[in-house]
Amino acid sequence: xxxxxxSGSSWIHRIPAGVKxxxxxxxxxxxxxxxxxxxxxxxxxxxxxxxxxxxxxxxxRLRSLAFxxxxxxxxxxxxxxxxxxxxxxxxxxxxMTAYLLADLVTATTPMMSxxxxxxxxxxxxKFLGVQTQSIALAFALVLxxxxxxxxxxxxxxxxxxxxxxxxxxxxxxxxxxADVVRLSDRIAEALDARGAHNDSRSKHAKx
Numbered sequence: 692x693x694x695x696x697x698s699g700s701s702w703i704h705r706i707p708a709g710v711k712x713x714x715x716x717x718x719x720x721x722x723x724x725x726x727x728x729x730x731x732x733x734x735x736x737x738x739x740x741x742x743x744x745x746x747x748x749x750x751x752r753l754r755s756l757a758f759x760x761x762x763x764x765x766x767x768x769x770x771x772x773x774x775x776x777x778x779x780x781x782x783x784x785x786x787m788t789a790y791l792l793a794d795l796v797t798a799t800t801p802m803m804s805x806x807x808x809x810x811x812x813x814x815x816x817k818f819l820g821v822q823t824q825s826i827a828l829a830f831a832l833v834l835x836x837x838x839x840x841x842x843x844x845x846x847x848x849x850x851x852x853x854x855x856x857x858x859x860x861x862x863x864x865x866x867x868x869a870d871v872v873r874l875s876d877r878i879a880e881a882l883d884a885r886g887a888h889n890d891s892r893s894k895h896a897k898x
Contacts, residue, residue, distance in 0.1 A: 697798045701745045708804040711796045722785045731784040738791040
């Protein structure tokens with residue numbers, strides 16, 4: 692799940708967050724157990740149909756996924772070489788289906804609804820002393836910053852091409868990863884400064 696929420700009132704928007712997350716987990720698990728194109732092909736078509744049923748806003752979002760096509764093409768080529776055409780189709784269609792469904796859940800589920808669903812699912816862990824709020828915060832941070840990181844990568848790649856660079860721009864990866872690490876350090880420092888970790892420790896330290 693890598694991008695932000697699209698406001699709307701489609702039938703998928705109205706499905707509870709917990710139901711969508713459970714369905715996503717179940718379908719993804721089933722996909723990666725199948726090895727037949729007659730299953731993964733229709734699953735990919737279903738994912739595309741569901742995606743487009745959200746409305747016109749989904750069309751532009753779907754077009755923005757074009758940056759993933761070279762990655763899928765590279766995976767398909769490797770699979771063709773080492774495992775054959777059918778295995779290649781199965782692998783790529785599984786990945787594309789899982790990605791589309793995950794992005795669909797993110798697109799049609801508000802952040803707080805998703806966090807509430809995570810908190811409900813993690814509630815049994817409270818009996819083991821696990822701070823479920825911290826885990827929910829981690830989910831929220833992932834959902835918030837992954838879209839930012841991907842848009843940052845797109846800006847870097849476009850700037851590199853504008854300066855005359857060609858190809859996929861893999862030379863940009865080391866600097867981008869370094870910036871991601873620095874960003875994560877700043878986020879951790881900000882959480883510490885606001886007592887996010889101290890609060891959980893103080894609860895355990897009470898007599």
